[in-house]
Amino acid sequence: MIRITKQSDYGIVLMSRLAAEPEQLHTAAALAAELQLPAPTVSKILKILARGGLLESHRGVKGGYSLSRTPESISVAEIIGALEGPIAVTECIEDGPGECSQEPFCAVRGNWQRINLAIRQALEAISLAEMTEPLEQLVTIGRRPLEQPAEPS
């Protein structure tokens, strides 16, 4: 739950791959093959990311994609935002008031934004660079990847 779409999922994976060699150009086909993802979908996602300004595209033979900025300056929030619009968990308050049909009755109206903000900040705090330096870092610090022993079911 709190599911993101597969587009974002793939998008982050792809961006992470590109972040490994920021200088280098990668074609959509090569990335798809390497990551074992459906080629047309990869192509589509890369296009969107390029349109969003996160990727630099080079057309023609020997073309391909590369990051338009350094991995450190790209947050996963940006990636998700580029792929699926602004980050908002609920449709209530996306931007303007008057949207939700039950504003008058709703007690939480304003506080939804607290949730949205919390999630957005959490996502903005994670940079692409952090996504590429994988296990060592985690293990070194001794951070537990998961801690949710109590699953009531």
Place this chain on the structure above:
Amino acid sequence: MIRITKQSDYGIVLMSRLAAEPEQLHTAAALAAELQLPAPTVSKILKILARGGLLESHRGVKGGYSLSRTPESISVAEIIGALEGPIAVTECIEDGPGECSQEPFCAVRGNWQRINLAIRQALEAISLAEMTEPLEQLVTIGRRPLEQPAEPS
């Protein structure tokens, strides 16, 4: 994006309403009418929340629901978790390894959990009590409900 289901949406609204009078019993019908939500759906959601241990249910005439704990001790993460399973943004790593088809190729494998953890923590940090004291608090502190001026689009 990063959408939660309407169940969670409604669930949080309902829980917030109940948090206003933690002692009192509320029937599903009354809550539905008050909040202008479809009655059967409300009933369904309350059932799930009760099964999850977040609500105390009383059957029979004069029955109804009430919070099983204080609003301060209930986080929105719990509500969402009860309504839609454990909080995980992606299906890759829900719990055990071996799930994702491309573990060998995936560079982010371990770092997805970083994202999941960040979101989970963000949601755990928000209590039901915070959801009920609505606008005043926000305004007093001068917190901006939204800040996202740069929308590249």
Place this chain on the structure above:
DNA sequence: GGAAAGGGGACCGATCAAGTCCTATTTCCT
């Protein structure tokens, strides 16, 4: 014993994401 509440689950319809495909455009190489 009846009415009013919750408990549980089956069920259907609409929405939307995921993936495919096609065509145009740009660029490199021969």
Place this chain on the structure above:
DNA sequence: AGGAAATAGGACTTGATCGGTCCCCTTTCC
């Protein structure tokens, strides 16, 4: 100059899943 290889852009189909409804059973109060 011309062809090949790549991106740009969009239309389309299908499939899952969410949202919502409905029905029947159990419990409790009066």
